[in-house]
Amino acid sequence: MFKIRSLVTALALAGSISVAFAWETLPTVAPAPEDNPTTAEKVELGKMLYHDPRLSSTGTVACASCHNTMLGGEDNRPNSMGVNGQTGGRSAPTVWNAAFNTVQFWDGRAATLEAQAAGPVTNPIEMGMKSWDDVVARLKTIEGYQVAFEQAFGKDAITQDNATKAIAAYERTLITPNSAFDKYVGGEKSALTAQQVKGMELVEELGCVSCHSGPALNGAGMFQRFPIHSNAFFAAKYHFKDDKGLAEVSKNPADEHLWKVPTLRNIALTAPYFHNGAAKTLEEAVTVMAKMQLDKDLSKEQVADIVAFLNSLTGEFPKQAMPTLPATPGKTFN
Amino acid sequence: MFKIRSLVTALALAGSISVAFAWETLPTVAPAPEDNPTTAEKVELGKMLYHDPRLSSTGTVACASCHNTMLGGEDNRPNSMGVNGQTGGRSAPTVWNAAFNTVQFWDGRAATLEAQAAGPVTNPIEMGMKSWDDVVARLKTIEGYQVAFEQAFGKDAITQDNATKAIAAYERTLITPNSAFDKYVGGEKSALTAQQVKGMELVEELGCVSCHSGPALNGAGMFQRFPIHSNAFFAAKYHFKDDKGLAEVSKNPADEHLWKVPTLRNIALTAPYFHNGAAKTLEEAVTVMAKMQLDKDLSKEQVADIVAFLNSLTGEFPKQAMPTLPATPGKTFN
Structure with missing residues (x-):
């Protein structure tokens, strides 16, 4: 071009x-930290996790719900709507090109995309999970994630650290x-x-x-x-x-x-x-x-x-394949 | 195969x-009604509308929120969560193969996919729009939808009838x-x-x-x-x-x-x-x-x-491209 x-x-x-x-x-390429080099397997897993509402307590809110990659990377709302219709005081920043921030969140309290990804999941008004241990336990029950984590990180790799690394690796591909x-x-x-x-x-x-x-x-x-x-x-x-x-x-x-x-x-x-x-x-x-x-x-x-x-600062949005999220046979959320 | x-x-x-x-x-192909033959342009528009949370009052709930095409076509919840965290009394039916139902909704109150698609958008506990007139007015402000409706239906085509026809045309492609x-x-x-x-x-x-x-x-x-x-x-x-x-x-x-x-x-x-x-x-x-x-x-x-x-009844889920939703410059939802 x-x-x-x-x-x-x-x-x-x-x-x-x-x-x-x-x-x-x-x-067109974002730098990755030394301890989390970008690989296709991590990006694919990260894309699944990023779009998976099962990372929230109610099964209704994914990262993508407020940071929508089908739109401008956020939700066009003054504040976002988390689990059970709760709202906070800040507006969701765009995920597009977040790889080029050197601090994350509006207040810059996270130094990396990896650290940022951990936050909303356990925020009670955002995704509402009680703890990352609960997230990890839930992911471990999903066979497809066992496979995807193994492909990205090796055996028995479902951990908070790897989940946030995968999400960050995916986010590094969101460049316009x-x-x-x-x-x-x-x-x-x-x-x-x-x-x-x-x-x-x-x-x-x-x-x-x-x-x-x-x-x-x-x-x-x-x-x-x-x-x-x-x-x-x-x-x-x-x-x-x-x-x-x-x-x-x-x-x-x-x-x-x-x-x-x-x-x-x-x-x-x-x-x-x-x-x-x-x-x-x-x-x-x-x-x-x-x-x-x-x-x-x-x-x-x-x-x-x-x-x-x-x-004139609106860029070209990469075409993405929609992820197929691994099924949870017999699992319910409420 | x-x-x-x-x-x-x-x-x-x-x-x-x-x-x-x-x-x-x-x-592998679902029959379409005489007044809504399936075309690639309608399917593409329908896919956009189906995944667009701006079809809800809060800008947070899309058709796909409860009938998730990245999962089994629903949300793995006993009841779904609509705008502002509201829940109803029924469990979301899967959208996969809904084209092969000859009545829609649990109570069969809609005879077609087209009729079904109109319902949740203005249901106060689901997508919460006051009226389809409001939906149409909102869609008309989005330039990308003006183009997509024209490609699918011709000039000045943003109407409830065409929006639900496009959504139904997309749903007819959701076959496993x-x-x-x-x-x-x-x-x-x-x-x-x-x-x-x-x-x-x-x-x-x-x-x-x-x-x-x-x-x-x-x-x-x-x-x-x-x-x-x-x-x-x-x-x-x-x-x-x-x-x-x-x-x-x-x-x-x-x-x-x-x-x-x-x-x-x-x-x-x-x-x-x-x-x-x-x-x-x-x-x-x-x-x-x-x-x-x-x-x-x-x-x-x-x-x-x-x-x-x-x-053994779990089928093959078609690979889908993620839609890029047309932007709403300057538009906010709250």
């Missing part, structure tokens, strides 16, 4: 960019390259409209890229305070400060309202926005971010240009 | 069958042929174990096949009273009579406790059993059916033989 050129070349081609910010195309933006950065100048190029320049000039940098436009693991600036109107409307972010976990006042910088990739598909899903549209999100983070009031035209640019 | 032979040939090969019951293999049973009936005598053949003979001799007949072993649209016989112990344990079946809809006392005969295809995968999901295992279900319907007490060995036979 296109060749990733050097950044220098890309910037030279995108001649209208006035500041030498290093826009990067999305890699070849967006219009990537093509443009790769040298295909006609890939963006004039308005999108204007939006791209604005994003750079305004300083959005001081956080949203790197190939996934997520600061590659950066944390940032949100909101930085105060605004009584927005405070009353969006309640951003109700959730203390990283400090909820660390209990360190210095971490209050610190959040992982989220990816901008496919952001047109993942409304509503922010950690609490309080902004319904991209226009709203862009306006709020400029005001709360950069203390800037954007014109309607500027907002429209930036939104046009953000729409 | 195998050739469907004439029933006479099949029975001759299965020489040990003493009664001339016409066991039938499962067709080539079970061990089918191979055996088709002439491959080694496809069943000696115990499974014994179970098959028992099913015939006991009279199970007086209802569970036809290629889907569902009586091809037959209704039957359940339970027929009374048993105080089972009545106290299973509460089968709390639900009046067809009479709940028809309000006709003659229809009390009348139910559609469910398919036995893939029954090993669809625990728990009966309209209220009250029996957790196949052994339990077989024991109860013999007692309540045929007034027969089976020995443990007989139950085991029949269960072995029922396990």
Whole structure:
């Protein structure tokens, strides 16, 4: 489709960019940690586990329920619905390109995809399993999983560690390259409209890229305070400060309202926005971010240009085969 | 894989069958009604709609949530979980081979797959949409559906009628042929174990096949009273009579406790059993059916033989491509 050129070349081609910010195309392969090299068998097992509602107490909620790989990798809800219709306070981040986050969860409390995958399964309002021991015990009763774990990890391999490794290995394949933006950065100048190029320049000039940098436009693991600036109107409307972010976990006042910088990739598909899903549209999100983070009031035209640019970040979604989940003869959930 | 032979040939090969019951293999193509011929475009659209949680009020429940095509076509629960964690009184029937039912729902209140598909979407405890007008209005906002409906049905085609036709067309492709049973009936005598053949003979001799007949072993649209016989112990344990079946809809006392005969295809995968999901295992279900319907007490060995036979009814599940659902830019659900 296109060749990733050097950044220098890309910037030279995108001649209208006035500041030498290093826009990067999305890699088509995600790096795997040394202790969990990606293999086809792990990916296949991980795909099964990821889509299996039997990883929840009620048998109704899979990872894919809230992080839907048939959609933009999440559920288009301000907060997700876990077992028994329960909802929490945060909006599900997209799983697409999560492999390019170096911290996971909105508050960045997990360092790896493997660590992240362990969390929701035993969260009482998400998948509601009492413990990973219960998950492992349930998986062990399913003959097809005995086979799939053995193929991926060897004999007697059904453990929490291997289940989360398999899920993470699958998630590393969920990459959406070849967006219009990537093509443009790769040298295909006609890939963006004039308005999108204007939006791209604005994003750079305004300083959005001081956080949203790197190939996934997520600061590659950066944390940032949100909101930085105060605004009584927005405070009353969006309640951003109700959730203390990283400090909820660390209990360190210095971490209050610190959040992982989220990816901008496919952001047109993942409304509503922010950690609490309080902004319904991209226009709203862009306006709020400029005001709360950069203390800037954007014109309607500027907002429209930036939104046009953000729409160019929607990538190509890989075709996937639907997994056939191993049956549980005689097993019931209630 | 195998050739469907004439029933006479099949029975001759299965020489040990003493009664001339016409066991039938499962067709690999389901007949479509005259006003909804199956086309690739309808099947593709139907697959998208079937897996799309945006057909529910909360954006969390798709047809596939309770009738899971990655599993045995249902959810292995006594009752399903609809929007906001609500549950009803009946167990989700499998969607696999539903094309071979001539009535749909446990109480047979829908005559076609098309009519069935309309029901759960606006059921307040299932998918919870206020009306099909609301569903149509929502689908019309999604550009990808505008395209997919046009490809399947022509211009300006987003209607309830077409949505349910597309879902039904997709469901007609959900067929699981080539079970061990089918191979055996088709002439491959080694496809069943000696115990499974014994179970098959028992099913015939006991009279199970007086209802569970036809290629889907569902009586091809037959209704039957359940339970027929009374048993105080089972009545106290299973509460089968709390639900009046067809009479709940028809309000006709003659229809009390009348139910559609469910398919036995893939029954090993669809625990728990009966309209209220009250029996957790196949052994339990077989024991109860013999007692309540045929007034027969089976020995443990007989139950085991029949269960072995029922396990031979698990077919081959077709490989499916995972649909990519058209995005809803800026759309949120809550």
